[in-house]
Amino acid sequence: MTAAPLVAGGPGLAQRRHLATAIPGPASQDLIARKGAAVAAGVGHTAPVSAVAAGGGVVIDADGNSLIDLGSGIAVTGVGNSHPAVVEAVAAQAAQFTHTCFMVSPYEGYVAVCEELNRLTPGDHEKRSALFNSGAEAVENAIKIARHATGRQAVVAFDHAYHGRTNLTMALTAKAMPYKSGFGPFAPEVYRAPVSYPLHDGLSGPDAAARAISMIEKQVGASQLAAVIIEPVLGEGGFIVPAPGFLPAIADWCRANGVVFIADEIQTGFARTGAMFACEHDGVVPDLITTAKGIAGGLPLAAVTGRAEIMDAVHTGGLGGTYGGNPIACAAALAAMRVYEEEGLVERASAIGRLIAERFASVDDPRIGEVRGRGAMMAVEFVDPATGAPDPATASAVAKASIAQGVIVLTCGTYGNVIRFLPPLTIGDELLAEGLDVVVAALEDAR
Numbered sequence: 022m023t024a025a026p027l028v029a030g031g032p033g034l035a036q037r038r039h040l041a042t043a044i045p046g047p048a049s050q051d052l053i054a055r056k057g058a059a060v061a062a063g064v065g066h067t068a069p070v071s072a073v074a075a076g077g078g079v080v081i082d083a084d085g086n087s088l089i090d091l092g093s094g095i096a097v098t099g100v101g102n103s104h105p106a107v108v109e110a111v112a113a114q115a116a117q118f119t120h121t122c123f124m125v126s127p128y129e130g131y132v133a134v135c136e137e138l139n140r141l142t143p144g145d146h147e148k149r150s151a152l153f154n155s156g157a158e159a160v161e162n163a164i165k166i167a168r169h170a171t172g173r174q175a176v177v178a179f180d181h182a183y184h185g186r187t188n189l190t191m192a193l194t195a196k197a198m199p200y201k202s203g204f205g206p207f208a209p210e211v212y213r214a215p216v217s218y219p220l221h222d223g224l225s226g227p228d229a230a231a232r233a234i235s236m237i238e239k240q241v242g243a244s245q246l247a248a249v250i251i252e253p254v255l256g257e258g259g260f261i262v263p264a265p266g267f268l269p270a271i272a273d274w275c276r277a278n279g280v281v282f283i284a285d286e287i288q289t290g291f292a293r294t295g296a297m298f299a300c301e302h303d304g305v306v307p308d309l310i311t312t313a314k315g316i317a318g319g320l321p322l323a324a325v326t327g328r329a330e331i332m333d334a335v336h337t338g339g340l341g342g343t344y345g346g347n348p349i350a351c352a353a354a355l356a357a358m359r360v361y362e363e364e365g366l367v368e369r370a371s372a373i374g375r376l377i378a379e380r381f382a383s384v385d386d387p388r389i390g391e392v393r394g395r396g397a398m399m400a401v402e403f404v405d406p407a408t409g410a411p412d413p414a415t416a417s418a419v420a421k422a423s424i425a426q427g428v429i430v431l432t433c434g435t436y437g438n439v440i441r442f443l444p445p446l447t448i449g450d451e452l453l454a455e456g457l458d459v460v461v462a463a464l465e466d467a468r
């Protein structure tokens with residue numbers, strides 16, 4: 022065992038970048054070696070560090086390095102790591118009871134989380150929610166519910182989609198490596214339609230929607246279709262923002278054809294995009310909405326929320342799971358949802374997005390194909406200046422060099438040619454600016 026320095030996490034941590042050693046330092050190297058010997062090789066990592074504390078906008082490693090966090094553990098710690106309200110709620114609930122199974126002995130926290138989700142999600146229609154453990158499990162259940170409610174089987178997902186790693190959600194996910202390769206056969210009755218990707222297709226939102234709808238009508242048939250599922254900003258696929266009008270046209274077509282429109286807001290939800298939910302930017306009210314990641318300040322929790330008549334179509338006992346809506350995760354979620362509202366994190370996400378866009382507006386580099394995103398979900402796509410072809414080498418070089426300089430940056434994109442920014446919404450302006458400067462310097466060095 023490596024003795025880790027005892028540091029309390031949370032927003033009280035010094036908000037600064039500090040390199041005590043090279044990254045990875047000796048203690049981190051130890052852990053990565055133990056990982057190699059004990060953890061399945063299929064479980065990768067982005068930053069080769071041994072994390073011991075985190076809060077505000079920093080992650081501290083076992084060597085005393087303080088890294089700027091521009092990833093939030095993949096859009097999870099929107100309220101910041103170890104937010105005091107979350108820590109307090111978790112400790113109090115853990116002392117009260119840790120588990121009864123909601124399907125055995127219900128408890129208030131689960132019901133209260135559902136009430137909050139029904140209130141916060143778009144639309145003022147009658148809603149119901151159900152809680153699960155992971156985003157993939159929420160997506161699976163949304164599809165189960167849509168199939169049950171419609172009596173139909175087919176599901177349409179889009180190019181560049183990411184919906185998870187379970188069997189059905191692998192089928193919905195577009196990218197083979199690393200998510201699907203070697204793991205088939207995949208669930209049947211899943212069809213893929215072209216999405217709106219303005220940088221590459223040049224189509225208006227309505228034209229891209231017409232292209233998708235034509236494909237769906239010809240190749241699937243509306244009468245066979247239970248659900249269309251889409252991320253309002255596509256996450257793992259590259260932070261693709263569909264052109265204006267695309268989402269409303271798809272949602273309208275679904276409504277006209279009795280198809281359940283599912284918004285997968287697992288990455289975009291909870292203030293991340295500068296709205297409580299990203300659908301709001303397009304004025305779209307989904308029939309069902311899946312949430313997870315940012316919901317509970319880092320604890321595992323996921324949900325499906327939607328129209329009461331669709332959600333309630335399933336027979337009693339048809340939905341659930343041993344751990345779904347665990348009381349500690351629910352206590353954390355109630356605290357986190359309060360923090361998003363009380364600390365004005367929706368507005369903060371918009372401000373973060375402006376700072377990121379402004380920083381890159383002053384970078385004149387022909388390898389930058391596009392800077393895009395919404396709120397604190399921003400990305401830079403790299404292309405070959407001569408051909409416009411995807412440039413994954415630059416994206417991975419920039420991420421790697423940034424991490425070595427103490428800034429955690431993630432990549433994404435079907436072609437791996439996108440770096441994405443998902444900072445905690447509690448990060449300060451100065452720390453964010455410093456982190457972006459490091460990334461820009463890494464880009465200049467990556468020639």
Ligand SMILES: *Cc1c(COP(=O)(O)O)cnc(C)c1O
Pocket residue numbers: 154155156157158160183184185186252256257285286287288313314
């Ligand atoms: C992360 C993610 C999922 C899967 O969530 P897990 O909790 O990892 O199962 C599904 N959909 C989207 C849009 C995601 O970003």
